[in-house]
Amino acid sequence: MRDRGFKVIEFHDAAYGYGGRELLSQINVSLAPGSFHFLTGPSGAGKTTFLKLCYHELQATAGRVSLLGKDSRSLDRDDVAMLRRKIGVVHQDCQFLDHLSVWENISLPLTVSGRPIVESDLADLIAWVGLSDHANALPPEMSGGERQRAALARAIIMSPDVIIADEPTGNVDWEMSLRLLQLLVELNRMGKTVVIATHDMHLIRQAKSQVNARVLRIADRRIHQAGADL
């Protein structure tokens, strides 16, 4: 049993810099299991960088960052790879293998990790994201919203405890944004910890009526808990 104070993600005085410049400074933040957070801030503020620090794609240049209780500094590449299996990441530019079908792309994490593919489970997941009619399509044939939903399905196929989504509603219309948000809210209701980077304040306001969402804002290298005015 994990203790009540267990945090899924923790930053302790963490910083990230490159080329003599500090992009993020003195970051102290902790995300509890089952929480729902938005991450916002101006373009170039460091949202993607913050998310990469969360899932140990990048190493803090000062301080420390823990994911599921594991400090990135204590892990080698294999440890990070194992830990990442518990994290579902929806990348900003969701890339697929264009010669594989949507079905094959979504099941790729299972294939790569040598886990069996239970066809009925995969069909249920594809139906849940509303892509049953596109399961045999190739990625170049999909619309932006379909790609985003396929990326979400691929991110959760390994039943991760944590879902990190970088602008999952970028380049889709409002209706599709709401649909994607709904899927993320449902995942949170299943107990998953959800972190979403977005510029979309309408989306954040919409979510606040459905879920106890907290808002973190990155500005001037620091992270701020955004106020109730959002």
Ligand SMILES: Nc1ncnc2c1ncn2[C@@H]1O[C@H](COP(=O)(O)OP(=O)(O)OP(=O)(O)O)[C@@H](O)[C@H]1O
């Ligand atoms: N290692 C690095 N070397 C050079 N530049 C970097 C490095 N890491 C981050 N940057 C720069 O830092 C800035 C912040 O990038 P990041 O992608 O984290 O911002 P963002 O808030 O996600 O932006 P957007 O909202 O536009 O996606 C960018 O200008 C990026 O090019």
